Amino acid sequence: MTQHQLAAHPQHPVLCVRGACKRFGSVVALDDVSIDVHRGEILALLGDNGAGKSTLIKCISGVHRLDAGDVVIDGAANVLRSPADARSAGIETVYQDLALFDNLTPAQNFFAGREIAGPKWLPRAMRLLNKRRMDEQTRSLIQSLNVSLPHLDAVVALMSGGQRQAIAVARSAVFARKVVILDEPTAALGLCESRKVLDLIGALRDRGNAIILITHNMDHVTELAGRAVVLRQGRRVGELVPTRANKQELVSMIVGA
């Protein structure tokens, strides 16, 4: 799998993290961690609770800043000061808490913070919303990703857990140009709903995005991920091409046994 993908994407990785270090007071959350991801690849980020996975992705998505180390996007080192910086650099994040607005519709959620509006000579905040175009794009995206949302004009508060998860993942698809990070996307879902979200993640990869997937579900890892990187206590302890055969090896790497 990896060989195949490396052959398909011989160019340099779209996202590199080099020597990432992050401390919170006396706690070392990340200690010299490096990862890289290519376009069209799903990288699983594994580790026990407190291993540093969430800290690492928060640094990539602009929520935290690294104490030392670089985030290199398409070969250029970027300083990500805010989530908005990361988004404009082409990195989309699906947060574990989804970061959805319950009082808004799916279309309004998709375009929150990135509304299509004009005319251009007005200051951004005062521009008039182009609601029709945003609705159209939402509808065609939902169709192309094969998500079923029967009540597109209802607010998100009225939707089921799986639908909400699908909306959060689909939102990242609207704007993802390079990297999509997914933090435990199936943790709160039933079997059928998980299946749909996994298919959606596959669709995101097939659109040429690099995917970083955090999950505790080893079946999902072996099914989807081309590579798996394991963190333990803030350090990178190994990398594997996950298969059904080496699942046990992965688990022992995670727990350090």
Add this chain to the structure above:
Amino acid sequence: MRGTDDSLEREVAEPRAPTVAASENVAVAVGLKLLGAGAVLILIGLILVLSLLSPYFLSPRNLGNILAQTAVICVVAMGQHLVILTKGIDLSVGSNLALASVLGALSFHAGASALTVVAVMVAAGTTVGAVNGLFYVYGRLPHPFIITLATLSIAKGIALQLADGRAIPGMPPAIRSLGQEAFAGLPGSVFVVAGVAALMFVLTQSTVWGRWMYAVGGRADAAVRMGIPVSAVLVSAYVISGTCAGIGAVLLAGRTDAGSPLFGNLLELDTIAAVIIGGASFLGGRGHIGHALIGAIMIGVIRNALNLLNVGVFYQLIVIGVVIVAAVEADVLRNHLESRMRVLRAEAGP
């Protein structure tokens, strides 16, 4: 584990007569629709009953009276609505209005023109609003209750000090006629209310800023992660609430031909009540300008009716308090029905 549980539940749920779920679904949907339109229905019912009880109620003169008396609450409630939309509260609007009217009266006596007096009042209101917003957001205060309670006291104190504790009579003729005279059969203040409402409607429903208001009110931490300038949006809500208090000062000063530190007493309660009675959610993120207007008019109608029916003025406070509780309970019920709806839809499957 959870997955198996869910699918088991679904298997159990499906054989249960689907018509039961469907009819409950319809009932919940109808309930939600009714609650959404509740304030308008109650207002219409109230007007019908009152027109039967008092022949005077529907006379043009009385309706004009209601509108003129409600205009101040209407304008200030529209500003309050923005603040409540962001999960906040502005307690300072009444004192802010009083201070603005006093500054306006003083500037008039110092020889300022009508236009300047209006500008002074609106600018004074806006300034107090800006103080509220800036201290709340950048002073990292835990809740806007605190800073607006402080400016309630401070603005009142400054107004009393400047006016020596008394009303200052005298307003330019233009402001007076705006507050007292009728144009095309309607009180002048009605046109101000309509103008502010139209502007606020476009701002909140059609601009990017308006969408940000709803997003910030819905979930501020998510708004930060989506790159929305949350701090600026929050400050703007308080600034506009202050501007509305300043416009309210112009209307009230015109109607009474004076500026007074005693204006706007309990106006914060009236405006908060108007927004909540009208049907906006106190939990933030839900509601529109119409809610503020309907709630304000409802308060005006209740007061007017109790006057017409010779019910003592003290009862008005009791009635309005009861209506507030009813409105908030309706909001709670709406949230409950929505979560019921969510469960029903999840059971029905996508």
